[in-house]
Amino acid sequence: MxxxxxxxxxxxxxxxxxxxxxxxxxxxxxxxxxxxxxxxxxxxxxxxxxxxxxxxxxxxxGGDCFALYTASGSDKVIAYNGSxxxxxxxxxxxxxxxxxxxxxxxxxxxxxxxxxxxxxxxxxxxxxxxxxxxxxxxxxxxxxxxxxxxxxxxxxxxxxxxxxxxxxxxxxxxxxxxxxxxxxxxxxxxxxxxxxxxxxxxxxxxxxxxxxxxxxxxxxxxxxxxxxxxxxxxxxGEYVTPVTTDFRGYTIHECPPNGQGIIALLILNILSRFDAKGDPQSSDRLHVEIEATRLAYAARDAWIADPEKADVPVDQLLSGELADRLAGMIDLRKALTDLPPFEMPLxxxxxxxxVVDRNRNAVSFINSIxxxxxxxxxxxxxxxxxxxxxxxFSLKPGHPNRIGPSKRPLHTIIPGMVTRNGRVEISFGVMGGYYQALGHAHLISKVLDYGMDLQEAIDLPRVMPTSNGTRVEAEHTIDGSTKAELERRGFTFTPAEEPIGGAQAIRIDWENGTLTGASEPRKDGIALGI
Incomplete structure (x- = not known):
């Protein structure tokens, strides 16, 4: 409440x-x-x-667009890649x-x-x-x-x-x-x-x-x-088949590569290996989320590219074996120091x-420059x-995301959807460049693991690991004692230069026939219904 x-x-x-x-x-x-x-x-x-x-x-x-859509509230989610x-x-x-x-x-x-x-x-x-x-x-x-x-x-x-x-x-x-x-x-x-x-x-x-x-x-x-x-x-552009994972009894849908939605699923797969209990902003929970993100983003920067031009190991990225291996690397006593090198855009x-309409057609829609x-x-x-x-794009020779003719880059923008029991339940998305995969996992975990409503989950203070070793950007609203404990474990916190990301989401309450929506307080927008 x-x-x-x-x-x-x-x-x-x-x-x-x-x-x-x-x-x-x-x-x-x-x-x-x-x-x-x-x-x-x-x-x-x-x-x-x-x-x-x-x-x-x-x-x-003059930008690009991705969308997820389902008609009449079904769990038959379709995806469009407009990059x-x-x-x-x-x-x-x-x-x-x-x-x-x-x-x-x-x-x-x-x-x-x-x-x-x-x-x-x-x-x-x-x-x-x-x-x-x-x-x-x-x-x-x-x-x-x-x-x-x-x-x-x-x-x-x-x-x-x-x-x-x-x-x-x-x-x-x-x-x-x-x-x-x-x-x-x-x-x-x-x-x-x-x-x-x-x-x-x-x-x-x-x-x-x-x-x-x-x-x-x-x-x-x-x-x-x-x-x-x-x-x-x-x-x-083209219609593509969404990639999915199961999380706490729900199915999470994302657009496939060249977008980074699969990395949101990888983070959720790692988080599913940990119990969710107590304070959702505790030092232990943030530690797990930070490390899961660092590991998943290392995989992203190694493998995500235009699947028409490179071999993207989708099945491997979604496998239980990879999630088990990465989750096993997380040590709550100290920050990881042996991650493979990776680059992150700002x-x-x-x-x-x-948007959800009267007929429960639902669309998760994202557009970017x-x-x-x-x-x-x-x-x-x-x-x-x-x-x-x-x-x-990368300019490194041999990299799957190396720039080339008629090629689509690794894309940060990702719409998301959640289905259960044959019906769509949540249409959601997060803005903020590379933060988006972490943002998706953070939002869904807070709603499904901790029972928060959409607005409570969106309002929470945010952190974001960077490409500089164990450095983590944090909004000023992060609890000081929590930061101190995480710094004792080896993380280095710096103030975020600007509010981290943004989100919107709508949830369908099928039992009551109603809708709940939330919009990002870090932006100017609102959620409204009729």
Whole structure:
């Protein structure tokens, strides 16, 4: 039971339908779409399109998208991989010739072909009910008429002023008056409004061909990029079979590689080898979660890649033998010091959306431009922010995730679902780049192991192991005595530079016929139902 004297919020509760997003305008849009006769897919796409306008640092139509969907509340979960590929002409030699050891951020080399619009239009064509123009209409209105800047959006925008100032179009659109808009100011994106109108009228071809595609390709080429109109025209996402694991009597569903959802399942498999009792934020429990994450992420960085271009050992990653072996390495007396070397990308920006409609169609939907404002490069005529997902590639010879032509990178964005007894029970997701796999496992464990409601689990203080040995970033709300005990065991804690991650989730109560939802207090959003 929630302590009502603590400054937090209750879960949202409703009978008919619910949406949870990281921006109030997106949540409200999703509900309005469903009240107008749309279903969960319509609502999720509409909400995401709105966030591409009102939360431009977090997501955009120049990014990628993944989704899990189930119809009529069943446990038959389908997955869609809407991640784009590198240009066909881009090879690792391109970087070697320039003496580069990493993919630079504000460079066309980090721009993979955006997959989001392909994903939206395919999912809508296959599962939506409203006309696509109606689904995009709210986003077009916000882009054209303006939207008010919310606190977290302002904070993230302000951090990237230097990046935005380095691109002429980005500076013109996103730094009016030479600065980031302040809280409560109204901002407009007329170029993006026109692009969205084209897509609303013509579908995916308006983005992957014609003036919009020409604008993106010509701009990237002017900066030295190798993108072609053929690269965009050939872009296709795909339906894929979810990967799953059983945890405490529930089935957890994730998108398969090239995403890192399988690593969330590996962490849960490790956690399942430990009893969950007592304080969910105790030093012993955090010790186990930190070490499980470090071990699972070492496996991720060794093996996760585009399965079309590399052999990804899915069965091995999900095996009980691997979970047993990794769990056996965890010693509650001291931190592990003999992990294999691995690299972790930093925090990234993403939006996650959960929607359940009256018919209990459920969608877990995530859309990202990776870093805040992606590359910081904006196509001059179309207003499209270009993402920097190519930075997730390795440049190491022989690595399965090494950059190459027409290849998808290891992807951090992962939607999640939970089913039991033939029905979907929870649609959930976590934002925050590489934190997401840990975030999924942390959220599900707190709900299923400790009986917390969704909002309580999301509100908990967060920690995040880094690539620097036993160093762990911690939010300031982590208990001081707990940190001291973990430091005695060999961990080194440093303050997190920003709030760690974000989450949204909706749970279906089949017995009562109701919905409960939760939204991230570290963001601006809300969960609302009708």
């Amino acid at each position: 929630r302590n009502f004297e603590r400054p937090t919020r209750s879960v949202a509760v409703s009978r008919h339908a619910m949406a949870a997003t990281s921006h109030p305008s997106a949540t409200l849009t999703a509900l309005q779409i469903m009240e107008a006769g749309g279903n969960a897919i319509d609502a999720a796409i509409a909400a995401c399109a709105v966030q591409c306008v009102v939360e431009p640092g977090s997501t955009g139509i 784009g590929r590198t240009p066909a002409a881009l090879t690792a030699d391109w970087f070697n010739e320039r003496g580069l050891t990493k993919v630079p951020r504000q460079s066309p080399a980090s721009v993979t072909v955006p997959g989001a619009i392909d994903a939206w239009t395919r999912l809508h064509a296959d599962h939506g009910t409203l006309p696509f123009a109606d689904v995009l209409a709210p986003a077009i209105r916000f882009a054209e008429e303006g939207y008010a800047i919310t606190p977290r959006v302002h904070r993230d925008w302000s951090v990237e002023q230097k990046l935005l100032a380095a691109d002429v179009t980005a500076a013109r659109i996103f730094l009016p008056g030479g600065r980031a808009p302040r809280i409560g100011e109204v901002h407009r994106q007329p170029e993006l409004a026109q692009t969205l109108k084209r897509i609303a009228a013509e579908g995916r071809d308006a983005f992957y061909g014609g003036p919009v595609a020409e604008d993106m390709v010509s701009y990237l080429n002017s900066l030295g990029g190798l993108h072609t109109l053929e690269d965009l025209a050939n872009t296709r 925090h990234r920006d993403t939006v996650y959306i959960s 990776f870093d805040s404002f992606g590359t910081g490069l904006v196509s001059p005529c179309s207003g499209v922010i270009l993402h920097n997902r190519g930075q997730s």
